[in-house]
Amino acid sequence: MRSLLNPLAVVVSVVAIAAALLIPTAAAATPITVAQAIGQQTGASATVRGYVVGQPTATNTVVRSNFPSDYALALADTPTQTSTSQMLYVQITSAFRAQWGLRTNPGLLGARIDVTGPLNAYFSHPGLTSPTAFAHAGTSPTTTTAPTTVTTTTSSGGGYDTTYYRNAIGKTGSSLKTALNGIIRTNTKLSYDQVWNALKVTDQDPNNSANVILLYSGRSQSKTLNGGDPNDWNREHVWAKSHGDFGTATGPGTDIHHLRPTDVSVNSERGNKDFDMGGSPVAEAPGNYTDTDSWEPRNAVKGDVARMLFYMAVRYEGGDGYVNLEMNNNVNNGTAPYHGRLSVLLQWNAQDPPDAFEKRRNQVIYDTYQRNRNPFIDHPEWAASIWG
Numbered sequence: 001m002r003s004l005l006n007p008l009a010v011v012v013s014v015v016a017i018a019a020a021l022l023i024p025t026a027a028a029a030t031p032i033t034v035a036q037a038i039g040q041q042t043g044a045s046a047t048v049r050g051y052v053v054g055q056p057t058a059t060n061t062v063v064r065s066n067f068p069s070d071y072a073l074a075l076a077d078t079p080t081q082t083s084t085s086q087m088l089y090v091q092i093t094s095a096f097r098a099q100w101g102l103r104t105n106p107g108l109l110g111a112r113i114d115v116t117g118p119l120n121a122y123f124s125h126p127g128l129t130s131p132t133a134f135a136h137a138g139t140s141p142t143t144t145t146a147p148t149t150v151t152t153t154t155s156s157g158g159g160y161d162t163t164y165y166r167n168a169i170g171k172t173g174s175s176l177k178t179a180l181n182g183i184i185r186t187n188t189k190l191s192y193d194q195v196w197n198a199l200k201v202t203d204q205d206p207n208n209s210a211n212v213i214l215l216y217s218g219r220s221q222s223k224t225l226n227g228g229d230p231n232d233w234n235r236e237h238v239w240a241k242s243h244g245d246f247g248t249a250t251g252p253g254t255d256i257h258h259l260r261p262t263d264v265s266v267n268s269e270r271g272n273k274d275f276d277m278g279g280s281p282v283a284e285a286p287g288n289y290t291d292t293d294s295w296e297p298r299n300a301v302k303g304d305v306a307r308m309l310f311y312m313a314v315r316y317e318g319g320d321g322y323v324n325l326e327m328n329n330n331v332n333n334g335t336a337p338y339h340g341r342l343s344v345l346l347q348w349n350a351q352d353p354p355d356a357f358e359k360r361r362n363q364v365i366y367d368t369y370q371r372n373r374n375p376f377i378d379h380p381e382w383a384a385s386i387w388g
Contacts, residue, residue, distance in 0.1 A: 034077045034088045038126040047116040050075030055102045056089045059124045068186040070101020079110045089127035100134045112137040172385045180314050187372035192248040202361045215260040217285040236262035239312040240272035244323040244337035251322045258308040270295045274331040274340045293331045303352030306345040307376040
């Protein structure tokens with residue numbers, strides 16, 4: 001039996017279907033306004049149309065010049081908007097930074113663009129995260145469908161070396177320390193209350209998403225059992241906050257690169273002691289040792305502790321209103337802005353290299369919270385270059 005279908009109609013239909021399948025989702029979506037996006041923070045994907053009005057650097061801060069990085073931009077419904085409450089904060093993932101980052105492309109300020117992605121808070125502010133498409137309003141979008149190509153840092157030298165660490169590569173000693181300070185000092189600041197929720201993410205047990213791992217004991221404990229009661233977990237300042245007397249004020253007192261969940265009584269027993277070898281076993285945290293003036297953590301986190309202190313000594317150099325923190329080879333540092341014992345910490349850094357947990361933690365802090373990295377997790381060898 002002969003077919004009754006019109007061959008031309010079949011061809012037209014096939015072409016139409018194929019064309020429909022090739023239309024990018026972002027292009028087909030009807031853009032919503034920034035005001036609508038702010039009111040729809042549900043995690044659902046949308047295309048938002050707005051004017052680029054600056055770069056967010058904190059929950060209530062957007063800069064319009066001297067952009068520190070290519071990692072975020074702010075959108076508003078008018079190009080002259082100055083109220084951050086009327087802005088949407090947009091994360092710029094690595095696939096889009098070369099074309100849409102403001103440090104590289106400051107001329108984007110004032111441009112009207114479309115951005116597609118999930119409507120989620122960013123910098124604890126209404127935002128759009130993990131975008132899938134960018135475009136100048138009314139043009140074809142730049143899309144990405146290959147998250148596996150996102151550049152990551154490795155200790156042997158990765159993609160971040162050509163971007164994040166480019167001003168430090170090749171330097172040694174004090175020049176390296178100065179360069180690293182210039183890189184990591186621009187970061188989002190958290191309040192001490194915000195630290196609670198941040199630690200529930202940064203220190204999440206990889207085998208149980210309802211728990212965090214406590215630093216000194218290694219115990220996996222419910223995220224909800226935090227506070228001040230016996231066997232709760234609380235916020236341990238690995239660089240003891242009395243060493244420089246910075247307390248819990250925003251800045252070094254709330255920097256989650258050195259804040260970790262610990263058992264309340266273990267935190268109290270460690271107190272403000274410097275780090276060194278030896279002492280008596282800590283009953284509630286097997287593998288840790290302490291005496292009157294020092295603390296030795298368990299082997300699995302000796303390097304973690306060292307690298308957190310190295311970070312603090314580089315990040316806080318006294319030039320931005322915060323105390324100047326420095327490493328030394330002493331214990332009993334008291335309220336002086338020093339922490340030791342440097343020679344032992346350098347040994348621990350070499351003995352216990354960064355593991356998957358520590359690397360993930362560094363990445364989460366960078367991606368989600370402070371927008372800066374601990375360079376000694378990415379490059380442990382830099383500690384010996386600066387202090388060796």
